[in-house]
Amino acid sequence: MADNDAAHPNSSELHSLAYQVGGHAGIQVIGDGALIVKAALPVELQFYQSIQADSALASLRQWVPTYIGTLRLEGQNTAEGLASVDGVPDHEKEMIVIENVAHGFRKPNILDIKLGTVLYDEDATPEKRERMEKQARETTSAETGIRLTGFQLFGNESSEPLVVPKDYGKSLRATELHAGIARFFPVHDSMIGLPGADPGGRMDVGLPETLLVPILRIIRKSVQEIRDILSRIELRMVGCSLLIVYEGDWSRAERSVEWLGKEEECVSSGEDEDEDEDEEDSEEDGGTDWPCAVRLIDFAHTRVVGGEGPDRGVLRGVDTVLGLLDGRIRSLM
Template sequence: MASTASNAKPLKSQVGGHAGVLTTEDGSLIIKPALPLELEFYQTVQQSEELEHLSMFLPSFIGTLTLEGEIDEKKSAELGNISVNPVDAPQRDETLVKVYDNITSEAVNTPKSYGKSIKPTDLPDGIARFFPVGVPLPQEGEERPAAASTTGLPVQTLLSILKGIHEEVTEIREIFSELEIRMVGGSLLIIYEADWKQAEEGLKKLDDDQEGEEDSDQEDDEDDQGEEDNKRLGPPYAVKLIDFAHTRLTPGKGPDEGVLLGLDTVIKLISGRIGQLEQHSQDYL
């Protein structure tokens, strides 16, 4: 029996890059047009022992999609791809989502022109803008201080997240120092949880996983709801390398000095923000 695949639609949460990224109606898949070289790179990573350590910092690559009409489930399995019904993506101004407003629960958009016009001396301010310190939401009947930000996380939560991001970017830098590839126009994607409760719970779960403190002898009749909640709890942050349309292996040519310089700059900026937050924390003790 034929099944109707979900309609593809524009990805509303797209934060940059070229227009045209789609998602399935149920949000389970993101569909991004890829150039042949980018597809080749993802396939190479899956087969290369040399790039094995890099794969943990790449988006999960599960294959390709054919964007056309309906298809039988049997035929879909034989082809090894999925067919969906695409729709035209409307034209829109490009913006970058920087942060999350805890009052409105909406993303706070920063125009892409900001990133294009920023000067090297302004980079620390740009990092602070992306990693702001939040204040507790006012209780009913209370007034919010005029200078209080509606975005950002508590300073200690933000510090923990930044230190974790710093470790992962540093690890990526170490991996690239031993790889002979050229990555032109690539990007470092950094995402973190902006909801206070979710961020704190995500950090706690991460600590439990890393320290091996989770009880491995849980009873079979463990509360199903608790288990389901644990599955829904996402990581407090993620660091990924993206955009490989102009990436290629270059055996014998050494590491990509341009990528190393860029990663060094990111590491320096994050270190500076950590220092600011540690000082901020001390000022309020």
Template structure:
């Protein structure tokens, strides 16, 4: 049975912000993420699902499109229900921010929201590449983006911390801590405070939070889990031919130390809960409860992405992926 999308009136702004464009929405339950997009981004999602399944595994779960108008009451998108029933996997997230930048389109892509299901999701967006602009970019944009590259870790490491939010524990207060207890690291943190010599500290700030119960033991386990996925993403990109300008690696993990430890303990008792998908012979109901969330790593932001047969791997993005892997190796004690 297909899942009916909420009406436009029932959609709300998505406010768990670290990086991205304005205009992103969620359903009231927080299970769906609705992102303004272009036809090119939809085409990349659909072609990846059709012909590049190894890469699609690391994309946000795509469930169809919507037209953002005021006449959506009662509209059902068959892909939504079909994807949820067929995939039966842990949901993913794409993270937006209020920046004042809005894509001029009434078309939106519908994705599952991986922040849903975490007790306190910690979120990090890592923008990939040395060159950040696509071939069709305006000259003004090329100049502006090249300046960002020149002044940040993009130049040497091929990535930049675009933003992150880290839960600081119950009762945390401060000018940079929001009402939910999250410390917010905005785009200026990655542009002006982070350089090659201290980039490891940014990842430590993201993963380790003693006040939230994320001690060295738990933090290293998280870093090692992230590294395993980043290494697999690297291998996939090295074996395929694509170009993705201004794509990102998205990291999400359980920021409540007590909840994280319980989730890890449960996963160790039930290894099957860590598998992406279910045994095809299983007769369990589709509504069976999935174990508590631990972490997610995805590649996101495909507005300027395409497959380029015959042109080789995307070394521009791969430089950043490899650099991130080295940082995670360092802080994970691998």
């Protein structure tokens, strides 16, 4: 499904994205959900294409969803149920196809963190600029460079996630962000006061501490690598988000953490891994080997700005995330 040979799927092949905690509503998936279809402004499409072609952006490729290409929808009702972007219906825009980062997780716990201290693009109207500046001041964006957009958590025995809406993140003060992160990374049976909790204030969500701590460390390492890359790239990333996904199913999480530990041991010792055994396990389970994933997403207002240096507002936000992760890890030690 390359850019110069766009696919033409029938609308019946598209389904609503099951787990969406941020961004515009109406994002679709193809088939088994491995690929996302979404409307894209020209700037976002250009960014995804530039990441593939521009060597200066090569280091960022592994930290954004894999870009597959573009497509056009066929059928009279292809626009029904799809969102609009900046007031233009999806069926009048080019659709892009990208990796669904949550695909392969059995019970994906998902957090969308809006990055940056500036929430308006350079071509924003004065009215929109004023509105976005007010929103940044009234939330945690202006002070910390982040806003917890929304998140969902699974219980080990639950078939549906507990969804915490955007209003929760918007209501937080900067001093309360550590509590927000703790609520997204709970130790099992320690959740108190979340929306949707039972009268006793406890929810069947979270992982055992023995699994949560190593997953937090992996996520922290990934965020640090993203920070190091962004400090060297000259971009303005208005409205982009940091997407964090980790496995909520205990058995899958345990197996993934153990697998990753063996991988690291093999690398440090110079030994070859048992590829046949790993492939057999993956095929049997049908999921990802990794216990978590971190990606930058949402590039409708991301631009290359040669000679202007990195996006300091986004870097501030990533530093805030690193501090919150460090604090959560320390609280569990």
